[in-house]
Amino acid sequence: MAINWNTHPESLARELRALQINRFYFIYDPATKKVIPSHPELAEMAQALQADERDYAQHEGLFFQVSQNYDLIMSGNVHRTSRGQAAGGTRFWFYNRFEDFVRDGMRLSKGMTYKNALAGLWWGGGKGVISRPEGLDVRDPEVRKKIFQEYGSFITSLKGCYITAEDVGTNTTDIGSIFSKTRFVISIPEEVGGSGNPSAPTALGVVRGMEAAVEWKMKSSLEGKTIAIQGLGNVGRPMVRYLLERNVGKIIACDINPELVESMNQDFRETAFTARAVDRNDSSILFEECDVLAPCATGAILNPNTIPEIKAPIICGAANNQLEDSERDGPALLEKGVVYVPDYLVNRMGIVNCANEQYGYTPNDPYFNRHIGTEWENSVYQMTKKVLTQAEENQCSPAKAADELAEKLSHEEHPLFGHRAQLIVQSLRDTGWEQSL
Ligand code: NAD
Numbered sequence: 001m002a003i004n005w006n007t008h009p010e011s012l013a014r015e016l017r018a019l020q021i022n023r024f025y026f027i028y029d030p031a032t033k034k035v036i037p038s039h040p041e042l043a044e045m046a047q048a049l050q051a052d053e054r055d056y057a058q059h060e061g062l063f064f065q066v067s068q069n070y071d072l073i074m075s076g077n078v079h080r081t082s083r084g085q086a087a088g089g090t091r092f093w094f095y096n097r098f099e100d101f102v103r104d105g106m107r108l109s110k111g112m113t114y115k116n117a118l119a120g121l122w123w124g125g126g127k128g129v130i131s132r133p134e135g136l137d138v139r140d141p142e143v144r145k146k147i148f149q150e151y152g153s154f155i156t157s158l159k160g161c162y163i164t165a166e167d168v169g170t171n172t173t174d175i176g177s178i179f180s181k182t183r184f185v186i187s188i189p190e191e192v193g194g195s196g197n198p199s200a201p202t203a204l205g206v207v208r209g210m211e212a213a214v215e216w217k218m219k220s221s222l223e224g225k226t227i228a229i230q231g232l233g234n235v236g237r238p239m240v241r242y243l244l245e246r247n248v249g250k251i252i253a254c255d256i257n258p259e260l261v262e263s264m265n266q267d268f269r270e271t272a273f274t275a276r277a278v279d280r281n282d283s284s285i286l287f288e289e290c291d292v293l294a295p296c297a298t299g300a301i302l303n304p305n306t307i308p309e310i311k312a313p314i315i316c317g318a319a320n321n322q323l324e325d326s327e328r329d330g331p332a333l334l335e336k337g338v339v340y341v342p343d344y345l346v347n348r349m350g351i352v353n354c355a356n357e358q359y360g361y362t363p364n365d366p367y368f369n370r371h372i373g374t375e376w377e378n379s380v381y382q383m384t385k386k387v388l389t390q391a392e393e394n395q396c397s398p399a400k401a402a403d404e405l406a407e408k409l410s411h412e413e414h415p416l417f418g419h420r421a422q423l424i425v426q427s428l429r430d431t432g433w434e435q436s437l
Contacts, residue, residue, distance in 0.1 A: 003041050005048060005099040009131035010071040012098050017066055022437040023157070026062045027429045030422075038434035055106040060086075061161065061425040062102065065154040065437065067147070072131045073101065074151050076162040077109040079125040081421030084414045085160055086126025087186065087355060088112030089167025090151065092174075094132050105129040111321070112351070114406035115344040119371065120378030121355050122414050124421060126162040128155075132169065141173070148174040152181025157436060160184050161424040165354055187354040195361075198353030199234035202318055204372050205380045206235070207242045209346030210292050210316045212384035217314060217339050218291070222246040226290040228312065229253040231297030232264055232275060235318040235347075239296065240264070240273055254278045254285045255297075292316055300324040302340070307332050316341035323399060330397030342402040345387060346380050 007015065016022070025038045026046055035056075037046035049056045061078040078086040088109060095101040105127055113125025130151060138144060148170075155164055155178065165187040166175050172189050179188045188194035207222075214222055225248050229236050232255040243251055251273040255261050258277035265275055278284065286293060286306050293312035295301050299321035302310075307329060315322070315338060322343050323329040333340045352371050370376040377383075391401035413419055 003045060005045060005102075006097050009073045009095055009098050009101050010133050013066050013071040013073050013131075016073075021434075022066050022068070023154075023434045024064050025428065025434060026059075027425060028058050028060055036429065038429075055103045055110070057106065057110050059106055059109065060422050061428070062105070063154075063158055063162070063428070063433075065150075065157075067150055068437075069146050069150060070136060070143075071133050072136075072147070073098070074131075074154050075101070075105050075129045076155060076158050076164070077105040077127050077129070078162050078421070078425055079106070079109040079113045079127075080410050081124035081126075081161065081425070082411050082413050082419050083117060083121070083409075084123045084417065085163050085184075085421045085424075086112070087116060087121075087123040087163040087165065087351065088125060088127040089165040089187070089351075090128030090130060090170055090178075091167045092130045092132050092138075092147075092169030094134065095129075101129055101131050107321075111344055113410045114403065115348050115351060116355070117406045117409035117412075118345055118378070118383055118402065119348040119352055120376075120409075121352065123163075123351075123355055125410070126164075127167070128162070128164050130169075144174055145177045148177035149181050152178035152185070155184050156182040157433065158184070159424050159428065161421045161428070165351070186357055188357070193357070195354045195357040197234065198350040200238040201349035201353050201368075201372065202347055203235045203237075203239040204242055205349040205352075206294065206296075206316060206318045206346045207239060207246070208372055208374075208380040209341050209384045210294070210314070211246075212381045213314045213316050213339055213341050213388065214292065216385055216388045222248050222292075224249040225292060226250040226252065226288075227292045227294060228285050228288040228290040229294045229296055230285045230301070230317070231255055231295070231319070232257075232260055233296065236294075236296040237264065239294065239318075240268060244268075244271055244273065248272060250290075252285070252288050252290065254282075256280050286310055288312070295319040295322050302329050302333065304328070304332070307336065307338075310336070310338060312338065314339045314341070316346060317343065318347045319343060320347065326399050326403075330399035334391075334397040339388065340398055341384055342387065342399050344406075345383055345402050348380065 035046045035050045063076045109127035116123045253275040261275045261277040287309040295317035303324035374381045391398040
């Protein structure tokens with residue numbers, strides 16, 4: 001029986017359990033350049049991956065486990081490990097089809113390869129996804145603990161080719177549950193030596209990107225400029241403070257949470273900041289007359305419906321995947337004369353904050369601060385200028401220039417371990433990992 005791409009992850013979990021397939025994989029064989037499936041039932045899916053030109057991108061390994069407790073599927077997606085073990089967070093989210101679940105994992109893990117490479121981190125790119133069942137009460141702490149402990153055991157079984165972390169839909173308690181079952185997780189709780197909330201450093205990284213873009217495009221600083229911010233969450237709030245410290249002229253912000261907006265207006269009264277509460281579908285903030293637009297809420301907000309109305313000459317924000325379709329929307333912004341600073345270039349501080357937490361902490365850590373300083377060649381500031389300059393020279397969008405630079409850097413090998421993590425991936429195939437549960 002062939003397994004169907006279009007199946008809902010909940011149904012697929014039941015089907016696979018009935019077939020006694022509890023773990024399965026698709027591993028890329030560098031010698032034959034073929035996608036090898038773990039089971040004959042997955043041959044069609046392997047062929048679809050092999051033929052896919054959009055998202056597959058020769059992932060070194062895609063690993064899956066069917067939950068033994070709930071109707072859900074867990075994944076560990078290992079894109080490229082030349083720079084080190086694949087590192088990136090795990091998303092806990094709803095998917096209607098297994099294909100969407102797999103594609104999201106692949107897009108996100110390739111994004112982590114690029115983010116880690118541009119940041120100069122000695123880590124490869126990976127991402128985990130857990131399909132969230134519609135009917136399950138995931139607010140129940142016992143349910144969550146069971147899901148994330150099971151996920152931790154799955155991560156242990158991958159022998160360290162993928163290192164997981166917090167992402168959309170997961171929280172520090174969940175990461176604690178994962179950590180109780182595996183050492184291959186970062187962003188662990190602070191009370192057991194973790195690095196804590198990265199949002200303020202993320203905000204500062206984005207502001208550094210803005211400074212570089214404003215200097216590059218306008219030959220001036222942020223002083224006196226107008227900034228529009230969509231979303232006043234963990235990143236948006238500290239961003240306001242960093243911008244006020246730089247004497248911006250005006251900050252216009254919005255959020256869908258009216259209480260949050262009210263408390264921010266209260267906290268920042270008599271400053272250049274004002275915020276308004278909006279409906280989820282209200283995109284008016286994107287169309288403000290401003291110098292920099294900072295999307296800090298959700299992704300896919302730059303698309304054919306919004307781009308024609310945008311007045312900001314520069315877009316630089318924290319939200320992941322701001323371009324709905326990078327091949328279509330990057331060039332559309334370029335044609336309009338808008339400088340789009342790629343999100344993964346400036347929002348790196350989330351992963352930078354936790355990536356090396358096993359190496360310990362020191363105040364004013366120079367290895368951390370260099371990312372948000374202006375000197376180091378891999379700093380957000382320098383990389384932003386480099387990408388914008390290369391885009392101009394090559395007459396392409398900054399998104400394309402950043403991708404090209406990241407692609408090149410992502411093939412550099414770890415100075416001590418080389419491409420060792422790929423050996424781990426291959427060993428899982430050779431040792432019958434798929435039979436291990
Ligand atoms: P968050 O959930 O704390 O904040 C998002 C805010 O946006 C919330 O206050 C929410 O109410 C608001 N919002 C949602 N939809 C909106 C809309 N349509 N219009 C206006 N406001 C809306 O998230 P965060 O940690 O601040 O992250 C913001 C973005 O940056 C996310 O896309 C996240 O993936 C990305 N990011 C965050 C970090 C980090 O360190 N936190 C790192 C890298 C990337």
